[in-house]
Amino acid sequence: xxxxxxxxxxxxxxxxxxxxxxxxxxxxxxxxxxxxxxxxxxxxxxxxxxxxxxxxxxxxxxxxxxxxxxxxxxxxxxxxxxxxxxxxxxxxxxxxxxxxxxxxxxxxxxxxxxxxxxxxxxxxxxxxxxxxxxxxxxxxxxxxxxxxxxxxxxxxxxxxxxxxxxxxxxxxxxxxxxxxxxxxxxxxxxxxxxxxxxxxxxxxxxxxxxxxxxxxxxxxxxxxxxxxxxxxxxxxxxxxxxxxxxxxxxxxxxxxxxxxxxxxxxxxxxxxxxxxxxxxxxxxxxxxxxxxxxxxxxxxxxxxxxxxxxxxxxxxxxxxxxxxxxxxxxxxxxxxxxxxxxxxxxxxxxxxxxxxxxxxxxxxxxxxxxxxxxxxxxxxxxxxxxxxxxxxxxxxxx
Ligand code: 3PG
Ligand code: MG
Numbered sequence: 001x002x003x004x005x006x007x008x009x010x011x012x013x014x015x016x017x018x019x020x021x022x023x024x025x026x027x028x029x030x031x032x033x034x035x036x037x038x039x040x041x042x043x044x045x046x047x048x049x050x051x052x053x054x055x056x057x058x059x060x061x062x063x064x065x066x067x068x069x070x071x072x073x074x075x076x077x078x079x080x081x082x083x084x085x086x087x088x089x090x091x092x093x094x095x096x097x098x099x100x101x102x103x104x105x106x107x108x109x110x111x112x113x114x115x116x117x118x119x120x121x122x123x124x125x126x127x128x129x130x131x132x133x134x135x136x137x138x139x140x141x142x143x144x145x146x147x148x149x150x151x152x153x154x155x156x157x158x159x160x161x162x163x164x165x166x167x168x169x170x171x172x173x174x175x176x177x178x179x180x181x182x183x184x185x186x187x188x189x190x191x192x193x194x195x196x197x198x199x200x201x202x203x204x205x206x207x208x209x210x211x212x213x214x215x216x217x218x219x220x221x222x223x224x225x226x227x228x229x230x231x232x233x234x235x236x237x238x239x240x241x242x243x244x245x246x247x248x249x250x251x252x253x254x255x256x257x258x259x260x261x262x263x264x265x266x267x268x269x270x271x272x273x274x275x276x277x278x279x280x281x282x283x284x285x286x287x288x289x290x291x292x293x294x295x296x297x298x299x300x301x302x303x304x305x306x307x308x309x310x311x312x313x314x315x316x317x318x319x320x321x322x323x324x325x326x327x328x329x330x331x332x333x334x335x336x337x338x339x340x341x342x343x344x345x346x347x348x349x350x351x352x353x354x355x356x357x358x359x360x361x362x363x364x365x366x367x368x369x370x371x372x373x374x375x376x377x378x379x380x381x382x383x384x385x386x387x388x389x390x391x392x393x394x395x396x397x398x
Contacts, residue, residue, distance in 0.1 A: 003397050005168035013052035018140035020157050022147035023059035023077050030076045037376050038084035044146045044170035054108040057115045058157050066123030074118050097135035105139050119157045133160035146170025149377035151392030162395035179373035183352040188313035196221030197319030209387040211255040218263045220297050220321030236288040267298030276326040296322030297332035306339050315340050317353035320361040334365040341370035354381035
């Protein structure tokens with residue numbers, strides 16, 4: 001972390017501190033349905049408020065395309081944010097720049113918290129426009145970025161603004177960067193990466209980068225079928241990107257050259273339809289019937305992976321191993337996640353997980369809290385695994 005300033009580097013009492021959070025939370029009928037991102041942002045806001053700062057929160061919400069659109073207002077998030085803050089009141093301003101924002105900031109007292117309206121209501125946000133960033137920066141004395149999950153975007157509130165004010169990582173950003181660096185930059189070895197999900201087409205760069213860094217790559221989910229197909233295994237009616245066979249072979253070659261062991265399922269749970277409770281059975285991976293699809297890894301694969309994971313010091317997880325949304329095809333994911341959780345609890349393993357479906361899958365397995373670290377990020381987590389420098393992180397470097 002020495003690359004970054006943190007909250008420890010500033011005297012914030014009496015100062016106006018702009019905090020970029022990620023309040024892009026799932027919402028249904030005007031109510032926040034998952035408060036994880038708010039809960040994880042809260043410590044930074046509370047620490048600043050308790051130190052006597054005037055805390056001004058910036059965020060995007062959805063993709064309103066540069067226009068003010070009431071359907072993308074951050075106002076309905078206020079009650080959930082107040083709850084995440086243990087009941088502290090949060091003021092709201094109808095705009096994030098200009099007179100409405102300035103007046104609301106002017107009304108803040110030391111220790112007060114204010115949320116500004118969606119930064120994406122202005123076209124300058126996604127254009128990373130200097131002028132717009134200046135409008136934001138004019139509201140405060142210090143900029144804190146606590147939105148790791150939006151750090152893959154080079155936008156005015158994540159990138160340009162960091163160059164205009166003294167800036168630092170918030171506590172959540174700090175935790176995300178520390179966890180990822182412990183898992184991938186300076187990990188205790190052996191390191192096992194577990195990568196699942198439907199498609200390899202969206203994860204080619206990620207797989208290509210990981211095989212050069214980890215000791216073992218475990219593949220599951222639909223993307224494992226593409227690799228099996230590339231190796232000449234008949235995957236029957238399974239989801240597989242057959243046009244990606246060359247790309248899969250290239251990754252296998254890279255893994256070989258780097259000394260990374262690539263593990264594919266040795267058996268699969270097959271069914272004729274993608275449906276909860278569909279009739280299913282376990283078959284050796286080279287005996288998948290033409291009219292069946294693989295919807296989960298089988299028990300022999302779970303056993304094989306369990307042995308490998310028991311020898312690991314670090315596990316990095318992205319993507320489910322099967323169709324975890326429907327039973328019984330969540331069994332493989334649940335079993336492997338359960339083992340990683342148990343080894344983590346025993347102190348034998350550092351486990352880091354992230355990326356959209358992953359968090360949902362671990363939540364469903366009931367083990368989210370048992371991992372060493374679960375990232376709040378989807379796309380940003382994936383880009384980090386691809387080995388890319390995230391613009392929002394780069395802008396914070398000393
Ligand atoms: C996310 O939810 O992944 C982040 O908030 C980024 O949102 P975006 O994909 O709309 O940039
Ligand atoms: Mg996204």
